[in-house]
Amino acid sequence: xxxxxxxxxxxxxxxxxxxxxxxxxxxxxxxxxxxxxxxxxxxxxxxxxxxxxxxxxxxxxxxxxxxxxxxxxxxxxxxxxxxxxxxxxxxxxxxxxxxxxxxxxxxxxxxxxxxxxxxxxxxxxxxxxxxxxxxxxxxxxxxxxxxxxxxxxxxxxxxxxxxxxxxxxxxxxxxxxxxxxxxxxxxxxxxxxxxxxxxxxxxxxxxxxxxxxxxxxxxxxxxxxxxxxxxxxxxxxxxxxxxxxxxxxxxxxxxxxxxxxxxxxxxxxxxxxxxxxxxxxxxxxxxxxxxxx
Amino acid sequence: xxxxxxxxxxxxxxxxxxxxxxxxxxxxxxxxxxxxxxxxxxxxxxxxxxxxxxxxxxxxxxxxxxxxxxxxxxxxxxxxxxxxxxxxxxxxxxxxxxxxxxxxxxxxxxxxxxxxxxxxxxxxxxxxxxxxxxxxxxxxxxxxxxxxxxxxxxxxxxxxxxxxxxxxxxxxxxxxxxxxxxxxxxxxxxxxxxxxxxxxxxxxxxxxxxxxxxxxxxxxxxxxx
Ligand SMILES: Nc1ncnc2c1ncn2[C@@H]1O[C@H](COP(=O)(O)OP(=O)(O)OP(=O)(O)O)[C@@H](O)[C@H]1O
Ligand SMILES: [Mg+2]
Numbered sequence: 001x002x003x004x005x006x007x008x009x010x011x012x013x014x015x016x017x018x019x020x021x022x023x024x025x026x027x028x029x030x031x032x033x034x035x036x037x038x039x040x041x042x043x044x045x046x047x048x049x050x051x052x053x054x055x056x057x058x059x060x061x062x063x064x065x066x067x068x069x070x071x072x073x074x075x076x077x078x079x080x081x082x083x084x085x086x087x088x089x090x091x092x093x094x095x096x097x098x099x100x101x102x103x104x105x106x107x108x109x110x111x112x113x114x115x116x117x118x119x120x121x122x123x124x125x126x127x128x129x130x131x132x133x134x135x136x137x138x139x140x141x142x143x144x145x146x147x148x149x150x151x152x153x154x155x156x157x158x159x160x161x162x163x164x165x166x167x168x169x170x171x172x173x174x175x176x177x178x179x180x181x182x183x184x185x186x187x188x189x190x191x192x193x194x195x196x197x198x199x200x201x202x203x204x205x206x207x208x209x210x211x212x213x214x215x216x217x218x219x220x221x222x223x224x225x226x227x228x229x230x231x232x233x234x235x236x237x238x239x240x241x242x243x244x245x246x247x248x249x250x251x252x253x254x255x256x257x258x259x260x261x262x263x264x265x266x267x268x269x270x271x272x273x274x275x276x277x278x279x280x281x282x283x284x285x286x287x288x289x290x291x292x293x
Numbered sequence: 294x295x296x297x298x299x300x301x302x303x304x305x306x307x308x309x310x311x312x313x314x315x316x317x318x319x320x321x322x323x324x325x326x327x328x329x330x331x332x333x334x335x336x337x338x339x340x341x342x343x344x345x346x347x348x349x350x351x352x353x354x355x356x357x358x359x360x361x362x363x364x365x366x367x368x369x370x371x372x373x374x375x376x377x378x379x380x381x382x383x384x385x386x387x388x389x390x391x392x393x394x395x396x397x398x399x400x401x402x403x404x405x406x407x408x409x410x411x412x413x414x415x416x417x418x419x420x421x422x423x424x425x426x427x428x429x430x431x432x433x434x435x436x437x438x439x440x441x442x443x444x445x446x447x448x449x450x451x452x453x454x455x456x457x458x459x460x461x462x463x464x465x466x467x468x469x470x471x472x473x474x475x476x477x478x479x480x481x482x483x484x485x486x487x488x489x490x491x492x493x494x495x496x497x498x499x500x501x502x503x504x505x506x507x508x509x510x511x512x513x514x515x516x517x518x
Binding site: 214 | 372383
């Protein structure tokens with residue numbers, strides 16, 4: 001193909017886009033709409049995932065200390081624990097503090113407090129981890145350390161969270177894949193509306209000896225352009241929705257407001273690129289299905 | 294240049310349009326395909342430029358069996374043919390000029406060359422003054438002449454013309470025929486389907502007669518009947 005063809009393809013694509021104005025608008029609108037939905041699905045998926053990940057990274061191992069541990073023994077134990085790989089922070093909770101917290105927790109339940117009576121709680125360390133995957137390793141390392149009476153590892157919760165996160169990931173990916181398939185189907189059908197009247201035109205071009213790129217190029221580029229404009233509109237609407245959601249809804253659910261890694265720039269870029277891809281592929285699918293030979 | 298070997302063509306609806314058709318056209322020949330309406334003339338031409346495929350038999354153009362071409366090879370075949378369609382097949386959203394220029398754009402000619410040649414060929418068919426009209430602003434004869442101009446603009450070695458004078462008055466028909474005679478004498482092979490008795494009789498060229506999808510005569514120096 002000569003250089004001329006690129007200019008030709010651009011010119012023809014633009015001509016097609018502006019000529020069939022109503023159907024182009026329809027295609028752009030539908031693409032924008034699908035992209036907003038896709039963005040929302042992705043956003044919710046990300047939010048849930050981050051929340052779970054955040055919760056699970058807050059899991060702590062609690063180590064109960066022998067009753068008659070001296071201050072320097074405690075100090076060296078703390079240093080040893082801190083030096084274990086994967087430990088982020090070790091906090092000393094004296095028994096009085098623990099008892100205060102316990103009473104706070106069971107404030108409404110006089111009976112429990114009466115039965116227990118005296119403070120039965122030992123001194124303890126709360127061990128925060130870099131992330132939840134270290135939980136087994138760290139608890140293993142703690143096992144043989146001197147001065148420790150008991151270890152409380154939230155393994156059960158950790159495992160359950162782990163599998164929950166895995167399922168959310170699988171489910172989310174599946175939903176998004178299905179969604180992509182459906183949007184490809186819908187978009188290729190919307191593009192059909194705008195292209196079907198021109199199929200005859202394409203056939204005439206073929207009869208005059210136009211080849212694949214010459215015929216398909218402008219149409220595919222037209223689809224890409226529809227996707228581009230749809231993507232820009234969709235990204236703007238999506239970001240506006242996210243802004244409103246964060247501002248008015250998310251703020252009243254403190255559980256969720258733990259840092260999500262949502263980035264408006266990359267997600268907008270992703271939507272626009274995805275729109276262009278879907279527009280191009282939609283056109284190509286249409287041409288493959290409807291163009292003779 | 295063009296050869297049909299025992300070609301049978303059934304359409305999807307069961308119509309038998311061509312039945313055991315065999316003939317050979319040499320380079321530089323001028324051949325009329327004649328016969329009453331519905332006898333298979335257009336079908337025969339469509340097989341040459343591969344708008345239709347034969348149900349059975351072979352169609353050979355330029356030494357190549359065109360029943361087994363890939364799509365880009367079909368495009369290459371059509372670029373070597375000039376085709377005047379019975380129903381014109383003009384692009385509705387392009388002007389006369391753009392329609393003719395399109396056939397050259399496909400081949401990648403430069404803008405300047407396109408301008409020169411399109412102007413010349415539109416002059417030959419007498420449509421220079423309608424360059425900027427769209428097909429729906431043209432009479433039948435003008436559309437036909439646009440279609441002729443498009444077929445000729447690339448100086449194709451083979452010209453396939455399906456009733457190219459069907460919508461023209463006698464004077465214009467003769468102008469077009471004079472022109473076809475001229476490019477034929479310069480070596481262009483021409484296959485032309487027609488109902489026009491006067492033209493066939495006056496030209497004294499090879500005539501292939503079709504009746505009910507069969508070749509009923511094939512005469513050099515022939516006449517319409
Ligand atoms: N696309 C098609 N599908 C089904 N049948 C067709 C098709 N095209 C043509 N036919 C049939 O094939 C037969 C031959 O048609 P064709 O167009 O070749 O005739 P023709 O000789 O060109 O006629 P005319 O002189 O009127 O142009 C006719 O009976 C016609 O009805
Ligand atoms: Mg016909």
